[in-house]
Amino acid sequence: MNLSTRIKDLMNALSAGIPEREFCIELAFLTTIVREPFYLYGRSGSGKAIVIDRLVAAFKNAKALRIGRRVQEIPSKLSDYNLIVFQSYDVTNERQKESVQIALQDRAGTPVIISGDLRPEVALTRGEIVDKIALTVALPDSISASALCQLLTTPRDVTLTDIPAELTITPEESAEWKEKINKIAFSADALDMIGKLAELCDSNNIYVSIKKWMVLSNIAKAAAFFNGRTEASLMDTFFLGTNIWGRTISNKIIVEGYKKIALEILLKNIPEIHEKRYDADDLLARIDRLLNSSNNKYDTREFNNEACVMYKVTIAGESTPLYVPLRYIETDGDFNPYNELRQVEKRVRCNYHGTSNCSIAIDSAVKGIGLRTNVVRSSNSTLKTGKFEDYATLPTYILSENDPDIIAQKKIQREEIRKEVNASMERESKTLLSLRDTYRNLKQNRNELFCNQQLFDEILGQIKEEFDATSVLISKIKEAHAKLDGKAS
Missing domain, CATH: 3.40.50.300 (P-loop containing nucleotide triphosphate hydrolases)
Structure with missing residues (x-):
């Protein structure tokens, strides 16, 4: 034996x-x-x-x-x-x-x-x-x-x-x-975990003495030894992500922190996971606009680093400009325009309903005081909002129909989006395979000695969630590819 x-x-x-x-x-x-x-x-x-x-x-x-x-x-x-x-x-x-x-x-x-x-x-x-x-x-x-x-x-x-x-x-x-x-050594992952946990404790004013870190490290080495390893792995530190820290608040902070750090270490070779994930919904929306919008050229001006249509609205006796990005024209969905301070104006709601005419609704809370009131602006985030009320439907001035410059621009955009689709498909497919391999490799360790299976299953479940999210992302990218090729059902 x-x-x-x-x-x-x-x-x-x-x-x-x-x-x-x-x-x-x-x-x-x-x-x-x-x-x-x-x-x-x-x-x-x-x-x-x-x-x-x-x-x-x-x-x-x-x-x-x-x-x-x-x-x-x-x-x-x-x-x-x-x-x-x-x-x-x-x-x-x-x-x-x-x-x-x-x-x-x-x-x-x-x-x-x-x-x-x-x-x-x-x-x-x-x-x-x-x-x-x-x-x-x-x-x-x-x-x-x-x-x-x-x-x-x-x-x-x-x-x-x-x-x-x-x-x-x-x-x-x-x-x-x-x-x-x-004599057991530490793997790079195990040392990374201990180091980041120490940083987490410092940033949250949780005192852990050097002697205690040494004791906890020896426990990790003991787990490695009985599992037949010559160096402590990330698996041998799993006990650090349990309620061993004495104080209730310390346990809560460190246990949650451990799971996040473990996920970062396990997925360190998949940098895309730690960044803002690719927005496939935005990709599909851009393709829909490219394929379904007209080739009209509209009267716009540059504002907030993009082409916008300017509308002037009069509320409570004062005239206020609103700037609507060109990208929303002929789309069907609610959005907030920019105000003259180049901020998203959350007290105004717009919708083109698939046309070039913009319907505007305003928050009833500002109907009697206007949009420019300093008090309202300074407390925009905390203002108690009311019900949005229809204000007006305003047209967008068309400079020319079937404009050749617009047609040429769309052709360029189509090729750029095609390259983006191909690049994102390649990137997300690699991510999916890496997540699959990480999941499979980790799952093999579930029945190891001294493995806290509840914590283990939580971390494994988080990897599966990332895998499932990436699968959905790839499905949307495939849908985008089919739309570009005219094969969408």
Whole structure:
């Protein structure tokens, strides 16, 4: 039996009969292996005592020092013990609080487990040990209906600890593994993740000490070691994207940040994904206008870096110019024109209804004060809008029909759009293939040791969403190609 198989069987034995706590047990095991202290949090009845009993049983003939709420002296030589366990930790119990501080100070590399039902931010801060605890292992408050049924129908007594002897870990093995774990290197992706998480913490004023980063890095290396790797990969850092950070607000920020960073790293070879995606709807709209609009030449002027038709409207006794981009003429859809300040005027709504005549509607909120009022303009974004009311339908002056210059321009535009369609199809097809390969490669790792499958599935799902969005994009580009060739249905 190789090491990975043995540890996988051990993890199964440790979590047998207590569903939906598998990852918590795995994380607790890894932290114990690298001999670091952690806080085991869970409400009364969540299974803390069972987890501790099984974790102790994972080590052959382990000598565990267990300290509860009752007054108990701390032995002078803590190195005689393989594990130190504080159960029912209560920060109001000054004697127990002092004992924990002594144990963390004098443990000499012995792993310490502190369990309690006080929220981590309270227990660790008020206990004055927040900087000495590597991470928090938080047991779920409840279990799902299906897991409850599984628990109720299991034939074994889940409170009993029965770990096969051949799976248990001897002190010699533990010491040997720790030396090998220390030699594990980091992949570029794993280092990138840790670095960006550190930046995320700094930018959000979340303090994580250098010592804690080193401990978390050792846990990642331990995961890599048991998975048979010589360097820690991005997969081995997945536990960093779970609720291990103690404070509720820290967990929320870092967990969400981890998922975004992981997606950036996994898709780093697909730069288009991280930019504003190609607008295929705009492409189709431009093709429709090119194919369906007339060849008329209209009276326009240059405004806001594009050809526009100018209309003057009188509202509340004042004449105000509006500028409508030429690209909207003969289209069918609502849009907002520009005002004289070169801003999109959201208080006016226009529509050509497929003709050269522009229908204009104004917000009833400005009907009595006009569009130029300084107060209205300064609060344009916060002004309480009313109902849009029809104002007028204004014509666009046609300079010439079937203008040869317009016909020539359209011919050039058609060729430019054709090149754009071909280039975008090639680019998005490559993106689609890259997303497919990334998805397939990542999915193979789902059943790895110490993989948080909930987080894994979320990240995998995000990649699939990008794949599906790219598939839709390609379908629209194909539709655009068919329209240009006159093959659209």
